[in-house]
Amino acid sequence: QVRLLESGGGLVQAGDSLRLSCAASGRPFGTYPVGWFRQAPGKERAFVAAIDWRSTSANYGDSVKGRFTITRDNVANTVYLHANNLKPEDTAVYYCALDTLRPYSGGRTSPTYYDTWGQGTQVTVSS
Numbered sequence: 001q002v003r004l005l006e007s008g009g010g011l012v013q014a015g016d017s018l019r020l021s022c023a024a025s026g027r028p029f030g031t032y033p034v035g036w037f038r039q040a041p042g043k044e045r046a047f048v049a050a051i052d053w054r055s056t057s058a059n060y061g062d063s064v065k066g067r068f069t070i071t072r073d074n075v076a077n078t079v080y081l082h083a084n085n086l087k088p089e090d091t092a093v094y095y096c097a098l099d100t101l102r103p104y105s106g107g108r109t110s111p112t113y114y115d116t117w118g119q120g121t122q123v124t125v126s127s
Contacts, residue, residue, distance in 0.1 A: 004024055004118035006118045010122075010124070012123075013125070014127050015086065017083060018086065020083065020121060021078055023076075023077060024078070024079075028077060029074075034070075034079045034097065034098055034107060035097045035099070036070060036079075038090075038094045040093075043092075045111050048068065049069075049070035052106040053104055067085045069081075081096075093122050095118055098116040099114050100115055
């Protein structure tokens with residue numbers, strides 16, 4: 001069983017950058033697509049970014065395109081979300097998720113495809 005642990009969140013000001021990390025343990029995760037999602041208070045979990053198993057393709061939510069970048073290091077068993085030019089509306093708990101049912105495939109935008117989730121890391125952006 002793969003376990004995911006997010007880190008790197010915090011309180012920042014608008015315009016700042018953060019790098020969120022998602023470390024996998026338990027067994028190698030290099031064959032699975034990975035997604036990042038976020039959930040703000042009172043809102044549904046929203047798609048942020050996803051990457052395929054070998055870093056050849058990535059998808060982004062419209063609200064983060066051009067500001068966020070998803071990367072992965074399969075040797076280190078870690079996926080990163082580089083968040084630049086943060087805005088107050090980016091405030092949320094950020095979750096990484098693994099799609100272990102569809103190895104060797106691309107990352108999907110719906111959370112229903114992901115079966116393994118981390119506990120989340122809080123990102124708060126002040127104006």
